[in-house]
Amino acid sequence: LSLSLPAAAAALAALAALLLVLICTIAHITAKKMPTLHRHEEEKFFINEEGRKEPVPSIHDPPTRELSVVVPSYNEEDRLPLMMDEALDYLEKRQKRDPSFTYEVIVVNDGSKDQTTKVAMKYCKKYGSDKVRVLSLVKNRGKGGAVRMGVFSSRGKKILMADADGATKFADIEKVEEGLKNLQPWPNQMAISCGSRAHLEKDSIAKRSYFRTLLMYGFHFLVWFLCVKEIRDTQCGFKLLTREAALRTFSTLHIERWAFDVELLYIAQCLKIPIAEIAVNWTEIEGSKLVPFWSWLQMGKDLLFIRLRYMTGAWQLETRKCN
Numbered sequence: 001l002s003l004s005l006p007a008a009a010a011a012l013a014a015l016a017a018l019l020l021v022l023i024c025t026i027a028h029i030t031a032k033k034m035p036t037l038h039r040h041e042e043e044k045f046f047i048n049e050e051g052r053k054e055p056v057p058s059i060h061d062p063p064t065r066e067l068s069v070v071v072p073s074y075n076e077e078d079r080l081p082l083m084m085d086e087a088l089d090y091l092e093k094r095q096k097r098d099p100s101f102t103y104e105v106i107v108v109n110d111g112s113k114d115q116t117t118k119v120a121m122k123y124c125k126k127y128g129s130d131k132v133r134v135l136s137l138v139k140n141r142g143k144g145g146a147v148r149m150g151v152f153s154s155r156g157k158k159i160l161m162a163d164a165d166g167a168t169k170f171a172d173i174e175k176v177e178e179g180l181k182n183l184q185p186w187p188n189q190m191a192i193s194c195g196s197r198a199h200l201e202k203d204s205i206a207k208r209s210y211f212r213t214l215l216m217y218g219f220h221f222l223v224w225f226l227c228v229k230e231i232r233d234t235q236c237g238f239k240l241l242t243r244e245a246a247l248r249t250f251s252t253l254h255i256e257r258w259a260f261d262v263e264l265l266y267i268a269q270c271l272k273i274p275i276a277e278i279a280v281n282w283t284e285i286e287g288s289k290l291v292p293f294w295s296w297l298q299m300g301k302d303l304l305f306i307r308l309r310y311m312t313g314a315w316q317l318e319t320r321k322c323n
Contacts, residue, residue, distance in 0.1 A: 031314035037322040040138040048129035056153040067103040068156030072146035074110040076164040083166030108150040111140030144260025163237035169281040176240045179276035190245035195238030195280035226307040227266045259302035
């Protein structure tokens with residue numbers, strides 16, 4: 001038996017090495033080059049409050065607003081109003097206190113099948129298209145793809161990603177702004193401040209099933225082991241980026257679905273962009289689009305492939321321009 005153990009261990013090691021080579025090969029061969037950044041003709045315009053088409057600006061243009069808020073929305077007719085009411089109430093009051101503060105909210109309708117565009121256009125008509133813009137995508141691109149199209153159409157010096165469900169208290173933008181400020185001096189004007197729910201983890205575990213808790217810990221471990229070691233909560237949809245950091249990271253991004261946050265932070269980590277993680281208030285809102293088991297399985301696969309595809313050179317840290 002003592003003689004067979006080394007042989008068995010060697011066989012297992014060889015099998016594991018072979019499996020790793022096979023997975024690396026599959027990851028490399030199946031890697032698609034970056035998703036197209038081409039806009040459909042209908043996506044090159046937004047509709048103003050008078051119903052006329054106006055061309056979307058480009059992130060490559062000089063900024064003309066202090067803040068852009070990008071809200072990816074897929075079938076969000078029910079949850080969007082609460083988020084927009086809270087956000088615009090805060091932004092309007094802040095502008096009254098400080099007239100030099102300028103903003104825009106870009107609602108990106110990601111190929112919704114409900115009345116998301118109609119709901120968002122009510123805010124455009126109420127506040128004007130200089131403050132609220134609705135960008136409708138011809139087909140669903142995924143949350144990451146929707147955020148990217150909004151980012152590439154923004155005018156802000158700083159760009160905030162905010163979920164349509166309003167789970168994060170919008171006034172907490174001041175906390176993430178402070179986190180961004182504390183990272184100065186920003187190398188090449190690039191920095192990112194991430195809202196985080198990590199401080200709420202103990203309370204959330206008490207409300208979850210053992211299975212969901214196990215999935216959560218497994219996902220966190222994979223994120224830490226494979227991709228991002230500095231940030232405990234990569235998935236909070238409340239992230240503030242300088243315009244330069246948004247341009248550099250989103251123009252490199254490959255993943256357009258749920259794991260895009262991880263790739264975004266992995267890219268930032270590789271480029272040595274400073275990142276802050278800031279605790280924010282967060283409430284679980286009903287209506288999540290995530291299907292617990294299958295979504296986590298897909299994200300687990302994406303995490304593995306993020307690491308392997310960059311490691312094998314299938315993906316490169318290159319910058320592209322949206323047309």
